[in-house]
Amino acid sequence: MKIDIIVVYVQRYERGHEMDFVPPITGIHLAGITPAQYDVRVIHQQVEPVDLDSDADLIALSFFSGFALEAYRLAQAFKARGKMVVAGGPHVTFWPEEALRYCDAVVTGEAESVWAELLADAERGALRPVYEGVPQPLDGLPSPRYDLLPDRFFIKKVIQATRGCPFTCSFCTVPSLSPGFRVRPIDDILRQITTDDFPHWWQRKVIWFWDDNLTAKRAYIKDLLRAMIPLKRWWLTQASLDIAKDEELLDLMEQSGCIGVFFGIETFGEESLKDAHKRQNKVQHYHEAVAALHRHGIAVMAGFIAGFDGDSPQAIVEMADRLYEIGIDVPFLSVLTPFKGTPLYDKMVEEGRMLDDRDWAFYNGYNVTFQPKQMSPEALLDAHRALWKRAFSFWHSARRILRSALRLRLGALCLVIAMNGFYCAKRLRGNTPVDMRRWAARSVALAGESTSPRSEVVEQGLD
Numbered sequence: 001m002k003i004d005i006i007v008v009y010v011q012r013y014e015r016g017h018e019m020d021f022v023p024p025i026t027g028i029h030l031a032g033i034t035p036a037q038y039d040v041r042v043i044h045q046q047v048e049p050v051d052l053d054s055d056a057d058l059i060a061l062s063f064f065s066g067f068a069l070e071a072y073r074l075a076q077a078f079k080a081r082g083k084m085v086v087a088g089g090p091h092v093t094f095w096p097e098e099a100l101r102y103c104d105a106v107v108t109g110e111a112e113s114v115w116a117e118l119l120a121d122a123e124r125g126a127l128r129p130v131y132e133g134v135p136q137p138l139d140g141l142p143s144p145r146y147d148l149l150p151d152r153f154f155i156k157k158v159i160q161a162t163r164g165c166p167f168t169c170s171f172c173t174v175p176s177l178s179p180g181f182r183v184r185p186i187d188d189i190l191r192q193i194t195t196d197d198f199p200h201w202w203q204r205k206v207i208w209f210w211d212d213n214l215t216a217k218r219a220y221i222k223d224l225l226r227a228m229i230p231l232k233r234w235w236l237t238q239a240s241l242d243i244a245k246d247e248e249l250l251d252l253m254e255q256s257g258c259i260g261v262f263f264g265i266e267t268f269g270e271e272s273l274k275d276a277h278k279r280q281n282k283v284q285h286y287h288e289a290v291a292a293l294h295r296h297g298i299a300v301m302a303g304f305i306a307g308f309d310g311d312s313p314q315a316i317v318e319m320a321d322r323l324y325e326i327g328i329d330v331p332f333l334s335v336l337t338p339f340k341g342t343p344l345y346d347k348m349v350e351e352g353r354m355l356d357d358r359d360w361a362f363y364n365g366y367n368v369t370f371q372p373k374q375m376s377p378e379a380l381l382d383a384h385r386a387l388w389k390r391a392f393s394f395w396h397s398a399r400r401i402l403r404s405a406l407r408l409r410l411g412a413l414c415l416v417i418a419m420n421g422f423y424c425a426k427r428l429r430g431n432t433p434v435d436m437r438r439w440a441a442r443s444v445a446l447a448g449e450s451t452s453p454r455s456e457v458v459e460q461g462l463d
């Protein structure tokens with residue numbers, strides 16, 4: 001049986017992404033856990049077209065909420081060509097009934113416990129509608145199929161060492177998607193790191209850990225980093241801000257080649273932090289925490305969110321200056337989005353604040369899907385765009401790069417130049433995040449008559 005795993009994507013910038021640094025791990029991981037008797041391909045819609053006339057027997061779609069309409073459009077097109085279509089991922093996990101209207105079967109939760117069974121059922125033409133994946137120990141997972149990655153991705157070595165996060169931020173689905181915290185055996189990770197047959201030196205040198213919160217279990221991460229020191233790699237990950245107080249961990253991160261860490265800093269509002277249950281963040285400690293990472297030469301990437309109840313339009317735009325003041329090297333700026341499976345979503349539904357005229361295309365992290373407390377949805381979008389333009393202006397981007405040149409190690413500096421240069425170039429060319437108010441008509445037309453915008457789904461009681 002031939003399988004096409006498609007990692008669905010819809011461009012999030014007016015004129016596309018222009019360059020693609022790091023691939024998702026999901027598609028190549030699914031290919032890795034696919035039993036050897038099947039013939040598998042992985043298609044990343046982010047960088048390559050989807051061939052609707054593929055000779056695959058089974059199409060497996062993976063997607064986030066923001067890409068659901070496109071996934072359903074693909075599902076319909078493939079079904080019209082007689083293919084079996086299955087789907088999984090965070091959106092499907094929380095909206096299985098909706099996905100089943102377009103697909104033959106869905107997997108909720110993690111694939112490992114049910115994927116082989118689903119494929120065997122597909123082969124004998126006996127798919128069940130729902131396969132409920134249950135979290136399993138992560139021992140002995142096979143390596144992702146790096147050989148199936150398209151050349152277009154600059155970095156190739158994406159790894160996942162842990163799943164889950166001990167925190168419970170109100171806007172995040174990780175606690176309900178991956179309850180608890182699981183780690184992979186260190187030997188498995190080392191084996192994966194040292195399996196190196198990429199053509200370019202930087203593809204062998206750089207590792208990106210796509211973990212929810214890699215540093216959550218300190219004894220584990222310290223052992224892993226000690227074992228990584230002799231491998232002389234550069235690596236990046238996502239972690240929580242509380243690590244800044246652990247000098248031993250920061251030392252090990254430096255010695256093992258850490259060049260960048262992403263923190264969810266989210267906001268400068270004390271009330272908003274409380275609302276977000278972000279107990280690990282303290283506004284008065286931001287500056288010192290970032291400085292601690294810099295003392296080890298590590299670049300600090302940080303996520304900021306516009307649209308908390310405590311936010312005013314002015315406070316949102318001013319974040320561009322405040323994030324510079326606390327020393328952030330690369331900012332990532334999104335709009336608060338209530339995803340099902342989070343306390344934030346439950347609260348917004350309870351308060352009647354979800355905007356039912358917004359289809360899934362608005363759930364891409366750059367558009368507004370709820371009624372903000374202190375402004376209109378339009379004013380929130382405008383404030384976010386003003387923040388984005390200010391933060392990636394030539395002046396702000398150049399200052400961040402120059403400052404990094406004085407205090408970061410080489411790999412970290414390369415990262416800061418590449419990321420700031422990338423976003424600043426977008427900004428200078430007017431390639432801003434897509435405004436779905438203008439794209440909505442287009443996305444619904446693309447999706448075809450029978451795909452449901454979110455409002456219809458809610459009306460039909462599938463919520």
Ligand code: B12
Nearest residue numbers: 024026060062064065087088089107110111172173334365
């Ligand atoms: C790494 C990561 C990223 C990376 C890589 C993105 C990517 N395209 O993979 C980056 C930083 C770029 C990113 C960006 C964003 N992300 Co993100 N990200 C994650 C994170 C932390 C881990 C995902 C991962 O790779 N896990 C490891 C792989 C192996 O597991 P997996 O993807 O979960 O897949 C498993 C199951 O879901 C299932 N499965 C998945 N697909 C399929 C398909 C089939 C057919 C089957 C059978 C099974 C299956 O089986 C897999 C193995 O068990 C998750 C949190 C999480 N725990 O899911 C958030 C998460 C997926 N991200 C999320 C969001 C919202 C975003 C952004 C929109 C944020 C923003 N504001 O901009 C952007 C979108 C950008 C984009 N280009 O797609 C949300 C999605 C919520 C939703 N309902 O859609 C999550 C769940 C976090 C959250 N905030 O709640 N993200």
Ligand code: SF4
Nearest residue numbers: 165167168169172174
């Ligand atoms: S710390 Fe990050 S991964 Fe953990 S719950 Fe909060 S937002 Fe999600």
